[in-house]
Amino acid sequence: MHLPHHMKRQAKDEFEAWAETYDNSLLHRFMFQPSYRMFLQELQAWRGGVTEPFDLLDIGCGTGSLAAMLALSPLPASVVGLDYSPAMCNVADRKARQTHISDGVRFVSADSEHLPFADASFDVVTCSNSFHHYPHQQAVVHDIRRILRPGGRFMLIDGFRDNIVGWFVFDVIIGAVEKPVFHAPWSTIHTYLQAAGFRDIRRRKFNYWFPLLLTVGTA
Numbered sequence: 001m002h003l004p005h006h007m008k009r010q011a012k013d014e015f016e017a018w019a020e021t022y023d024n025s026l027l028h029r030f031m032f033q034p035s036y037r038m039f040l041q042e043l044q045a046w047r048g049g050v051t052e053p054f055d056l057l058d059i060g061c062g063t064g065s066l067a068a069m070l071a072l073s074p075l076p077a078s079v080v081g082l083d084y085s086p087a088m089c090n091v092a093d094r095k096a097r098q099t100h101i102s103d104g105v106r107f108v109s110a111d112s113e114h115l116p117f118a119d120a121s122f123d124v125v126t127c128s129n130s131f132h133h134y135p136h137q138q139a140v141v142h143d144i145r146r147i148l149r150p151g152g153r154f155m156l157i158d159g160f161r162d163n164i165v166g167w168f169v170f171d172v173i174i175g176a177v178e179k180p181v182f183h184a185p186w187s188t189i190h191t192y193l194q195a196a197g198f199r200d201i202r203r204r205k206f207n208y209w210f211p212l213l214l215t216v217g218t219a
């Protein structure tokens with residue numbers, strides 16, 4: 001594992017610099033947005049048909065794409081996006097106001113390791129393509145469990161590095177470009193969720209450009 005402060009500093013610098021052009025990147029179009037579509041499928045399967053509003057926290061929300069996609073869906077979600085990079089939050093906030101979806105949506109700049117929310121505040125916590133930047137992944141999962149209501153869900157998507165293609169893409173290439181990052185193997189992610197008290201832990205591997213892994217646990 002790399003030095004925690006170095007990992008966080010690198011992530012912040014990378015996304016502060018990328019924020020204004022992030023939405024135009026090919027990765028955003030072909031990897032990050034499809035990941036969010038996977039969350040929408042999961043949410044639809046879980047909450048579709050239920051009219052009661054629910055509270056969703058998206059950790060590592062980037063430029064707020066999930067909030068925008070939810071606003072176009074029939075799912076009655078109230079959304080908080082949290083990101084370590086203030087520049088990403090600013091872009092997300094600006095987009096929400098420009099597209100008139102800012103009611104029921106807010107963005108908070110904070111570290112995933114210190115979630116500024118009371119116990120049992122959310123029904124769903126999502127996190128996509130961000131977890132590999134966290135130096136203390138187990139601690140983050142524990143804190144996510146704390147802020148979820150009983151029966152709430154944690155949905156995590158990140159690079160799947162347990163086959164040869166995934167290992168090459170995430171450990172070798174992205175590891176070299178974005179370093180320092182850590183794409184945890186599925187067995188480790190499973191252990192994180194189990195240790196934090198999640199139940200009904202399941203996974204789903206899917207492919208867009210690269211192999212990705214969705215993990216879901218119930219609080």
Ligand SMILES: C[S@@+](CC[C@H](N)C(=O)[O-])C[C@H]1O[C@@H](n2cnc3c(N)ncnc32)[C@H](O)[C@@H]1O
Nearest residue numbers: 011015032060061062083084085111112130133
């Ligand atoms: C590749 S982007 C993914 C953004 C968004 N989830 C998406 O799919 O478009 C990773 C995001 O994680 C954020 N991030 C990195 N480390 C973080 C931390 N410790 N706490 C919260 N957010 C963090 C970055 O600032 C960045 O916006």
